[in-house]
Amino acid sequence: MSDLLTSLTPIVAHAGAGSTWQALLVAVALGLLVVVLLAVVGKVRVDSLDDLVMPLAAVAIVSSLAPLADYWLSDWIGWAFPLGVTLLVGLLVAALTPLDLTLRSPLTWGVAAVATVGALLLHQPLTVAWHPPPDYLPLATDAQVELVVPQDGDVIEAGTLEVAVAVTGGTIGPGNVPLEQLPADPEEAGGLTVTLNDERVVVSYLEDCTVEQPCQTVTFPIEIEAGAHELYVEFTRGDGIPLAPMVTDRAVFEAE
CATH class of the missing domain: 2.60.40.1220 (Immunoglobulin-like)
Structure with missing residues (x-):
């Protein structure tokens, strides 16, 4: 399945190690993961959109530091993008519906399952499309x-x-x-x-x-x-x- 997705995904961008926008997306995904974990253990309340203002603002502030470690963070884009999208959807569902992000909530386990499957399936095609390894690319010898x-x-x-x-x-x-x-x-x-x-x-x-x-x-x-x-x-x-x-x-x- 992963090979099929790779074959269907064209290379649309290549920034390599140090890509600032990729590092920013990774930092945002990690910040959303922290917010979800805090919600699961009861440290952050997510019952309405207003409850998300402060946590998401904190994620944005912390993510602004991503360029300081962009050389390493950018390498994680294949894992972080599907994870971040799933976590953000999970937070919005918790804020807009009666479902809660608690340890025993079906929403929590659903988010965990989708994030895991999405990261496993999309890691390779996203890496090829956005952050391809050097041995995948045509060789430059003189140019x-x-x-x-x-x-x-x-x-x-x-x-x-x-x-x-x-x-x-x-x-x-x-x-x-x-x-x-x-x-x-x-x-x-x-x-x-x-x-x-x-x-x-x-x-x-x-x-x-x-x-x-x-x-x-x-x-x-x-x-x-x-x-x-x-x-x-x-x-x-x-x-x-x-x-x-x-x-x-x-x-x-x-x-x-």
Whole structure:
């Protein structure tokens, strides 16, 4: 069953060790687990939505510290996500219905059963989809990516910034190409994943890069507001699958 789920789950994101958003989800799940355990032993009352305000606020505050241990916490995302979703549903059911989260309550045992089964079934496909191990990914041997514009420490004018990215040891294709249409070498006709301040940016190259005639350098416009920014670029296989080791570059710059 696990292998079937893995085969049906595409890789939709790869952040690897240190992914902040994955660490945050893990921390939230662990916080919800503590709340549920306290409710089961009678230390936290969950009879209405109002009863959840303080516990969930505490979970949010504690979870904000997740980036301090994101390198380790992010590795648990496959277990923590189904656990956290199940625990949150259990708390909402306890708050909105006559059912209680007590040691002998069927709700408690139902939540425990669903959380356990969900974690066992979904751990592998979620790990493959969100946090794939390096040996699952295509190998990067020579490729390097460089942010030519902007560079670390630059001060630029706010507005439209024409970003320039260069790749050596590989080439850049149009992106989002089916695997069967790509060259055998995963570093040829590759793609770019761009994030600005931890938010994914969909870009359109000014150059006409194709699988048959890929590019070494591409440029694309993005909108930049005044303030400090971090631009991150990852070179991937042409269908968006990350390479191992990851091929990345970043620039921290100021717009004014």
